[in-house]
Every structure is written in structure tokens, then in C-alpha cells.
Amino acid sequence: MPTIQDVAKRAGVSPITVSRVINHFGYCSQQTRERVGAAIAELGYVPNSLARSLRSKRTHTIALVLTDITNPFFTTLARGVEDAASQAGFMVILCNTDESEVKELNYLQLLLQKQVDGILLVPAVTESKSIQLIRRQAVPVVVVDRRVPGIETDVVRCNSEVASYQLVNLLLELGHRHIAVLSGRKTVFTAEERVRGYQRAMREAHLQDTETVYYGEFNQQSGYENTRQAMALDPAPTALFAANNFISIGAFKALREMGLRVPEDISLVAFDDLPPSFVMFPFLTVAYQPSYEMGKKATELLLSRLSAEAPDGYQEIELPVEIKVRQSSGVVRATVSI
Amino acid sequence: MPTIQDVAKRAGVSPITVSRVINHFGYCSQQTRERVGAAIAELGYVPNSLARSLRSKRTHTIALVLTDITNPFFTTLARGVEDAASQAGFMVILCNTDESEVKELNYLQLLLQKQVDGILLVPAVTESKSIQLIRRQAVPVVVVDRRVPGIETDVVRCNSEVASYQLVNLLLELGHRHIAVLSGRKTVFTAEERVRGYQRAMREAHLQDTETVYYGEFNQQSGYENTRQAMALDPAPTALFAANNFISIGAFKALREMGLRVPEDISLVAFDDLPPSFVMFPFLTVAYQPSYEMGKKATELLLSRLSAEAPDGYQEIELPVEIKVRQSSGVVRATVSI
DNA sequence: TTGTAAGCGTTATCAC
DNA sequence: GTGATAACGCTTACAA
Numbered sequence: 001m002p003t004i005q006d007v008a009k010r011a012g013v014s015p016i017t018v019s020r021v022i023n024h025f026g027y028c029s030q031q032t033r034e035r036v037g038a039a040i041a042e043l044g045y046v047p048n049s050l051a052r053s054l055r056s057k058r059t060h061t062i063a064l065v066l067t068d069i070t071n072p073f074f075t076t077l078a079r080g081v082e083d084a085a086s087q088a089g090f091m092v093i094l095c096n097t098d099e100s101e102v103k104e105l106n107y108l109q110l111l112l113q114k115q116v117d118g119i120l121l122v123p124a125v126t127e128s129k130s131i132q133l134i135r136r137q138a139v140p141v142v143v144v145d146r147r148v149p150g151i152e153t154d155v156v157r158c159n160s161e162v163a164s165y166q167l168v169n170l171l172l173e174l175g176h177r178h179i180a181v182l183s184g185r186k187t188v189f190t191a192e193e194r195v196r197g198y199q200r201a202m203r204e205a206h207l208q209d210t211e212t213v214y215y216g217e218f219n220q221q222s223g224y225e226n227t228r229q230a231m232a233l234d235p236a237p238t239a240l241f242a243a244n245n246f247i248s249i250g251a252f253k254a255l256r257e258m259g260l261r262v263p264e265d266i267s268l269v270a271f272d273d274l275p276p277s278f279v280m281f282p283f284l285t286v287a288y289q290p291s292y293e294m295g296k297k298a299t300e301l302l303l304s305r306l307s308a309e310a311p312d313g314y315q316e317i318e319l320p321v322e323i324k325v326r327q328s329s330g331v332v333r334a335t336v337s338i
Numbered sequence: 339m340p341t342i343q344d345v346a347k348r349a350g351v352s353p354i355t356v357s358r359v360i361n362h363f364g365y366c367s368q369q370t371r372e373r374v375g376a377a378i379a380e381l382g383y384v385p386n387s388l389a390r391s392l393r394s395k396r397t398h399t400i401a402l403v404l405t406d407i408t409n410p411f412f413t414t415l416a417r418g419v420e421d422a423a424s425q426a427g428f429m430v431i432l433c434n435t436d437e438s439e440v441k442e443l444n445y446l447q448l449l450l451q452k453q454v455d456g457i458l459l460v461p462a463v464t465e466s467k468s469i470q471l472i473r474r475q476a477v478p479v480v481v482v483d484r485r486v487p488g489i490e491t492d493v494v495r496c497n498s499e500v501a502s503y504q505l506v507n508l509l510l511e512l513g514h515r516h517i518a519v520l521s522g523r524k525t526v527f528t529a530e531e532r533v534r535g536y537q538r539a540m541r542e543a544h545l546q547d548t549e550t551v552y553y554g555e556f557n558q559q560s561g562y563e564n565t566r567q568a569m570a571l572d573p574a575p576t577a578l579f580a581a582n583n584f585i586s587i588g589a590f591k592a593l594r595e596m597g598l599r600v601p602e603d604i605s606l607v608a609f610d611d612l613p614p615s616f617v618m619f620p621f622l623t624v625a626y627q628p629s630y631e632m633g634k635k636a637t638e639l640l641l642s643r644l645s646a647e648a649p650d651g652y653q654e655i656e657l658p659v660e661i662k663v664r665q666s667s668g669v670v671r672a673t674v675s676i
Numbered sequence: 677t678t679g680t681a682a683g684c685g686t687t688a689t690c691a692c
Numbered sequence: 693g694t695g696a697t698a699a700c701g702c703t704t705a706c707a708a
Contacts, residue, residue: 001475003701014679019703027677044474049451050397051701054388054684061431061452069420072616075413082407082434091448093399094432096420110429113387114399136382137339220615252618277558278410278616280590341685352695357687365693389685392700679708685700692695 002043011039022047053115062302063111065095065104066122066144071218072245073272073291074122077144080295081120088303090117099124099188099218105133112137118302120144120295125187140305144298146189154305155316156298160190160271163287163321164197167269168241170285170323172201175332176239176267178210180230182251183243184218191218194243194271212237216247223250231258238266238332245272248284263330273324285329288322340381349377360385391453400640401449402633403433403442404460404482409556410583411610411629412460415482418633419458426641428455437462437526437556443471450475456640458482458633464527478643482636484527492643493654494636498528498609501625501659502535505607506579508623508661510539513670514577514605516548518568520589521581522556529553532581532609550575554585561588569596576604576670583610586622601668611662623667626660 008015013032020028021036039045053059064081066074078094085092093116097104104124111119112133118140123130128151134141142154171179181198184191195213202211214229216222223242227250230237240255242248248270255262262268273288297317346353351370358366359374377383391397402419404412416432423430431454435442442462449457450471456478461468466489472479480492509517519536522529533551540549552567554560561580565588568575578593580586586608593600600606611626635655 004703005701015701016680016703017678020678023703029677032677046447046450046475048392048453048701049448050388050392050453051684052703054386054392054686054701055703057684059388068417069407070413070417070613072410072413075408075410078432079406079408079434082432086433086445091431091433091452093429094416094420095424095429096417107424109384110387112384114429115386115388137384246615249615249618256618274616275408277584277587278612280587280594280621283618342687343685353685354687354696355694358694361687367693370693386685389700390687392685392702393687395700677708680706681704682706683704684702688699689697690695691697692693 002045004045004047006043007036007039007045010043011035057115059115059117060089061091061093061114061116062118062120062299063093063095063107063116064120065097065107065111067097067099067124067218069094069096072274072278073289076275077291077295080292080297081299082295084296084299084303090303097122097124099185101125101127101129104130108133112139117306118142120298120302122146123148123189126189126192140302142298142302142305144294147193148189152314154301154314156294156301156319157317158289158294158319158321160193160287160321161197161200163289163323164194164241164243164271165201166197166323167271167285167287168198168201170325170329171239171241171267171269172205172207174239174267174329177207177332178212178235178237179239179241180212180214180233180237181241181243182214182216182223182226182230182247184216184222184247186215188218191215191243198241218244218246220246220250220253223247224254225250227251227254228258231255231260239329240266240268242268242270245270245274245286248272248286252284262328267330267332268328283327285326286324288324290319290322294319340383342383342385344381345374345377345383348381349373395453397453397455398427399429399431399452399454400456400458400637401431401433401445401454402458403435403445403449405435405437405462407432407434410612410616411627414613415629415633418630418635419637420633422634422637422641428641435460435462437523439463439465439467442468446471450477455644456480458636458640460484461486461527463525464530478640480636480640480643482632486527490652492639492652494632494639494657495655496627496632496657496659498531498625498659499535499538501627501661502532502579502581502609503539504535504661505609505623505625506536506539508663508667509577509579509605509607510543510545512577512605512667515545515670516550516573516575517545517577517579518550518552518571518575519579519581520552520554520561520564520568520585522554522560522585524553526556529556529581536579556582556584558584558588558591561585562592563588565589565592566596569593569598577667578604578606580606580608583608583612583624586610586624590622600666603671605668605670606666621665623664624662626662628657628660632657
């Protein structure tokens with residue numbers, strides 16, 4: 001492959017002049033510019049960003065470390081990230097951690113070696129090891145979707161606690177008194193936070209006695225299994241709160257298998273909506289998080305840290321959660337009352 | 339940040355010795371190894387892959403260039419790619435082209451500058467410019483999901499033509515004689531290929547007279563609009579074939595708005611299934627492409643090209659498409675007969 | 677407006 | 693087993 005030297009030789013100039021032409025930087029005559037341009041075209045020269053980055057200390061690459069791109073919430077978020085990044089001339093490296101701290105730390109090691117300019121991190125666990133690792137290399141991080149207690153850092157997220165509180169209150173207003181929550185892994189910040197919102201609502205309604213919390217995973221299987229558990233209780237809950245989209249689907253399938261109709265026999269509300277182009281009947285009452293904007297905003301904040309144009313001090317940006325009331329939340333069935 | 343020099347100084351050895359320890363390469367005494375290890379730990383040394391890659395000509399990075407990660411087909415494919423890549427110690431740069439040749443070419447330029455070791459490409463258009471651009475830099479490419487006519491290259495895909503043919507034949511066997519196909523952009527290989535499969539089935543059934551083809555986009559909006567168009571015909575089709583998942587959702591919504599029931603009033607079949615954890619009622623009869631495996635296989639093929647352990651000559655791997663018959667395809671309504 | 681020299685952090689080659 | 697030297701391809705700093 002031709003190098004900048006080859007181009008320089010061909011154009012009868014010095015390498016640095018070629019560099020200036022490529023980077024539209026510094027002065028050079030129209031004539032030189034053309035000669036260099038011609039040489040580049042003739043040789044099919046492609047600049048080597050490795051060498052460039054080695055000198056300039058900038059790779060124009062950021063990393064997006066999340067738990068699973070397969071979850072539509074993160075898919076959409078990733079798209080927001082990529083759009084904002086590409087607009088600014090940055091590329092995105094994608095890493096899936098599957099909520100594993102080990103995978104997360106491994107990826108971060110590699111990313112730091114790669115000299116990424118910044119990292120968007122959805123922390124797998126509520127511990128702070130990862131952030132500290134990144135900080136040691138003085139690489140900017142923005143934490144997305146979750147929080148890392150005890151660590152000062154930039155964060156872009158939604159307030160799950162409040163939204164959960166609202167969702168559960170909606171059920172309470174419909175007359176439900178026995179509501180079970182199906183959550184994810186206890187070590188995952190949002191899983192825990194959504195349970196907290198549920199608990200606050202229940203306690204304010206003096207219903208701590210019927211509080212029913214299931215931890216599990218943020219997937220369909222877990223939603224399915226915990227629903228069967230919950231419905232085996234006596235008395236069974238009259239409403240379920242699924243702490244994410246996959247859990248809600250699993251819950252729905254379990255309920256249908258048991259011959260229970262939603263919302264006639266039981267109500268179901270959930271965190272996370274599915275994109276409209278995925279669903280034939282929008283049916284679930286959900287707390288919708290603007291994931292695209294979350295990705296976009298997080299990226300913009302990260303990029304602003306690189307150009308040092310950002311305000312001093314860490315920022316915590318909280319995006320609004322929208323409660324979308326649809327058919328899955330109904331009034332409590334008279335016959336189910338305890 | 340400390341460099342290999344600093345580590346060497348601290349450990350009282352030469353840089354190259356440190357390099358050997360890091361890379362578990364060449365001989366060195368246990369004692370040296372330990373001293374170096376200690377120095378690395380004390381300084382918090384992180385090797386710079388930029389410098390490493392500049393010498394070694396390997397970045398351990400591949401690119402995944404697709405049209406839109408937001409489409410579950412590609413999301414799952416991307417996950418397959420990432421899993422296979424990370425297993426082999428490679429990272430993945432993600433690029434969305436939105437079916438735009440311009441965006442695609444821009445990304446490829448940048449990726450080549452970045453010296454990615456290989457590229458997985460879902461070509462936006464059926465032209466071959468992109469492949470030629472990549473070839474000029476002698477970077478391995480594997481084309482995924484689509485084909486680039488007139489270009490010899492590695493390809494991993496499904497045969498859409500055959501699957502479409504089967505899907506349409508299924509409708510024919512159910513008695514449908516007037517079937518419309520709702521496809522994507524004519525310049526997109528799969529959009530065109532799926533229409534071809536439809537046409538073959540129709541022609542073999544001597545139904546070329548009722549052939550009804552709508553091109554549009556691979557999105558919900560287009561499915562919605564073209565369905566309204568199709569249903570305005572007199573006589574209206576008794577079955578619709580949506581050429582991708584988003585189109586089928588749009589079609590379904592349009593039909594429901596018109597008060598038409600699926601499959602009682604009209605049948606609907608589609609290309610691409612949605613992952614089970616996205617759908618409460620699996621209802622659509624679809625052609626399912628194993629997108630995860632597609633991503634995985636494509637990555638493995640690409641990586642094998644890097645280590646030159648691959649067989650000579652280009653490979654075209656065709657993965658099987660599974661027809662999943664569900665409720666959306668029903669027998670033709672007696673009253674609708676022409 | 678253009679050129680020279682040095683160096684970014686690593687590893688290949690050859691020497692001891 | 694270990695080290696000296698050069699080189700990867702580019703850009704910063706300084707000169708002309």
C-alpha cells in the first residue's frame with residue numbers, strides 16, 4: 001500500500017505538505033493542492049489512521065459497552081449513539097457484556113489498549129471497579145441507563161424509581177391491592193431501582209403486607225417462571241408489574257397458558273415499550289424510556305468532554321419517562337377480591 | 339501514561355524484554371517475568387495497541403456495515419457477529435448505512451483508514467463499487483445477506499428467492515389466486531429477489547395476469563401505504579406477501595384499520611420472523627432466516643480469511659430458511675372469489 | 677507557502 | 693535469555 005512518502009515523491013513535494021493537503025490544514029497553493037490530489041488519486045493512497053492516531057493521540061473512536069444489543073431498548077439506544085457519533089466523525093465499537101462483570105472488565109482492558117477516545121458504559125453491576133479502571137487511563141466515560149453508587153461521574157438515564165412508582169400507583173388507583181413485581185437480577189441497578197419504586201408506592205398505600213417481589217433475570221424465561229410462582233400464591237396477585245420488556249412478554253405467555261385473560265382476569269404493566277414497528281397490537285401499559293435520545297444525549301455529552309467544551313463538574317442528565325396507558329391495565333375483578 | 343520504556347526502566351530490563359513478557363513470546367526467565375509483571379502492576383501500564391498495530395499490521399478489529407441495526411433481523415445478526423468476534427479476540431465496529439450508497443462508501447473509506455482487518459458488508463445497493471474499494475486495499479470482505487451480481491466474493495446468506503417461492507406456493511395451495519407482494523426498494527437485492535420468487539410461483543400457476551407487485555421501503559410506513567393501495571384494487575387481493583418484518587406489521591395495521599380480519603378476510607405472510615421474546619402472540623406465517631447463525635458464520639469465514647487457513651476460492655454459504663406456518667395464512671374466503 | 681528533523685510506542689531483526 | 697537498532701506511517705515543532 002502506498003504511504004504518504006510515495007505520494008510526496010510522486011507529487012514532488014515533502015510528506016508534510018501532503019499531510020497538510022489531506023487535513024485541509026495550514027496554507028498551501030492551489031497548484032500544490034492539485035498536484036498532491038492527483039498523486040493521491042493515481043496511487044489510490046489511503047491515509048493510515050493508526051500512524052495518525054499514534055501521533056495525534058486521537059482515534060476518533062468511542063466504545064459502547066452494554067449488556068445485550070438484542071434488547072430493543074439497547075438496540076434503539078445504540079442507534080442513537082451511532083447517529084450522534086457518525087455525525088461528529090466518530091466510529092463506534094460495540095461490546096455486549098451480558099450483565100457479566102468479568103466480560104465487562106475484559107472488554108474495557110482491550111478498549112483502553114485500543115486508545116478509544118471515550119466510553120459509553122451501561123455498567124453490568126453496581127460496583128465501581130470498571131469506572132476506576134477507565135479513570136486510571138484518564139479516558140472520559142459516560143454512564144448510561146444505570147448508576148454507580150458512590151462514584152461521581154457523568155450519567156444519562158431515566159428515573160426508574162419514579163416511573164415505577166407511577167406505574168404501580170396507576171394499578172392502585174384501579175383498585176388493585178395485591179400486586180407482584182417481577183424484576184431482574186438484584187445486582188443490576190435498574191432491577192433494584194424499579195423494585196424500590198414499587199415498594200414506595202405499596203408502602204404509601206399501607207400495603208406492605210401484600211408486597212411480593214421476585215428477582216430473576218431481565219429475560220422472557222424469568223418472566224415466565226416468576227409469573228407461575230406468583231400466580232401459585234394464595235391469594236394470587238390481581239396485577240403484575242414486569243420490570244422490563246422481555247419479562248412482560250414471558251409473563252403474558254405464562255398467564256395465557258394458565259387460561260388467564262389480560263386485563264379481564266389480571267392486569268399487567270411493564271417497564272420499556274417495544275418500537276411501534278414491532279407490534280401489531282400495542283396492548284401493554286408501559287413506562288416508555290426514550291432510548292434513542294438517551295444514546296444520542298450520552299454521546300453528545302461524551303464528545304463534549306473530548307473537546308473540553310463541556311461545563312466543569314459531572315453532569316447527571318435525567319430524561320423523562322412516559323407512562324403509556326393501554327389495555328393491559330384494567331380494574332380489579334370483583335370476584336378476585338380477598 | 340506509562341510506556342513500555344517506563345516499565346523497562348523500572349524493571350531494569352530492555353523494552354523488548356517487556357514486550358516478550360506481555361506477549362508470552364520468546365524465552366525469558368521466571369525471575370525476569372516476575373520483575374516485569376511487578377513493574378507493570380506498579381505503574382498501571384496499559385499497552386498501546388495503536389503502536390502495536392502499526393508494526394504488526396493487525397488491528398484485531400473488524401467492521402460490520404449494515405443498513406439498520408434497529409431491524410431485529412440485523413440486531414440478531416450483529417449479536418452473532420459480536421459473539422464470534424469476541425471469542426476470537428476481535429472487536430467490532432458498527433456502521434448503519436440506511437440503504438444509502440453514499441453513507442456506505444463514506445464509512446468504508448474511514449474503515450480502511452482505520453486498518454480494520456476485515457469487513458462484513460450488507461451492501462446497500464446491488465452495485466459493486468464498495469467491494470472494489472475494499473479490494474483495492476486488499477482487505478478481506480464477506481458479503482452478508484445479499485449478493486452483488488457480477489462480483490466474485492465470499493457470501494453468507496439465505497436464498498430468498500426459493501423461500502419466497504415456497505411462501506407464495508403455500509398461499510396458492512390454500513386457494514389464493516390473487517396475491518399481492520409488498521416489497522422494499524427495487525435497488526435492494528433481497529427486495530428484488532423476493533419478488534422474483536413470488537413471480538416464479540405465480541407464473542408456474544399460470545397466474546401472471548393477477549401478479550401485483552409493490553415496491554417501496556423495508557419499513558412499516560411503506561407496508562401500510564402499499565397495503566392501502568393494494569386493497570383499493572378491484573378485485574382486491576385475497577392474500578398479501580410482505581417482503582420483510584416491518585412491512586408485515588404495517589400491512590397488518592392497515593388491514594385492521596380497514597376492518598379486515600387476518601386470516602378470515604385476508605391472508606398475510608411475511609419474510610423474517612420476530613424473536614420469540616418480542617411477541618405475545620406468534621401469529622404471522624413467515625419465512626425465518628437464522629440471522630444469528632448468519633452473523634456467526636460470516637464472521638468465522640472472515641476470520642479464517644485473515645489466518646489464511648480458509649480454502650482457496652470464494653465461498654458462498656447458503657443457510658436454510660424455515661417456513662413457519664402460523665395463523666395468518668388461511669384458506670381463501672368463498673365470498674371473495676372473482 | 678513549504679521543508680527538515682524528531683518522535684509517537686511498539687516490535688522485527690540481528691547480535692551477544 | 694537478553695539487548696541494540698531500526699522501522700512502522702504519520703504529525704508536531706521549528707526553520708526557511
